[in-house]
Amino acid sequence: MSEQLEQSQTLNNLMRAFAGESMAQTRYLLAADEAQKQNYAAIARLFRFTAEQERQHAKVFSGFIAGAAGENTDITAGFPSEFPADIQQLLEAAANGERSEADIVYPDFARIAREEGFTDIADRFAMIGQIEETHRKRFAYYAGLMSSGMLLRSESTEERWICLNCGHIHTGSEPPKNCPVCGVPQGWRVREAEADFTFSGLV
Ligand SMILES: [Fe+2]
Ligand SMILES: [Fe+2]
Known part of the structure; x- marks a missing residue:
């Protein structure tokens, strides 16, 4: 071959x-x-x-x-x-x-x-x-x-945003400008369902 x-x-x-x-x-x-x-x-x-x-x-x-x-x-x-x-x-x-x-x-x-x-x-x-x-x-x-300006914004006030640095979860239509736990900026957030190893309703 x-x-x-x-x-x-x-x-x-x-x-x-x-x-x-x-x-x-x-x-x-x-x-x-x-x-x-x-x-x-x-x-x-x-x-x-x-x-x-x-x-x-x-x-x-x-x-x-x-x-x-x-x-x-x-x-x-x-x-x-x-x-x-x-x-x-x-x-x-x-x-x-x-x-x-x-x-x-x-x-x-x-x-x-x-x-x-x-x-x-x-x-x-x-x-x-x-x-x-x-x-x-x-x-x-x-x-x-x-x-569409929706990377860090949601139509839902129930959206769960995880901080990829420390794991803090914020629920709301927008994540905070800085993480209240570790201080990193908003761009560290992603919808929890889109983060590795997280499943909606698991935590
Ligand atoms: Fe590729
Ligand atoms: Fe490839």
Whole structure:
């Protein structure tokens, strides 16, 4: 199989995918740094959460590439070149990148791998493409909350906001400007149901 992979378009696509995932990871870590700097700690956490997943995608691809062996290969691909400082724009740019991976790049790579007879690789491309769609939805959701002014505001006076620094929960339509327990700014808050390991009604 490895010899066959060496001659294939799929090997080139695996390398493009590895490069794309590696860059996505770095872009999201840089976005997380920027969000943290601007005290949007919850958004920073979203970028780090997603960056780790991109790293794992790169690892899956590197496993297939390692089985094929060898020489350096030239690849070409289009990668986003914008690094906005505005957090809403960062989220929108991330959602756009995910859209092209989910809708075009991975479905194409999966189709070619299937045509070339690499069923397992085709399945991984397809499944990772589906993951990118969940990334797109998540980034778009938070970009939408920001653009509508609802990132830190709710229609409900019963909304539960958790402080991602100390765990304090505030109930109301808006979290306090600073946490009454640990003092961190509002951007550390997220709806409790959207925080890790919390379930509505659990506490
Ligand atoms: Fe990915
Ligand atoms: Fe992604």
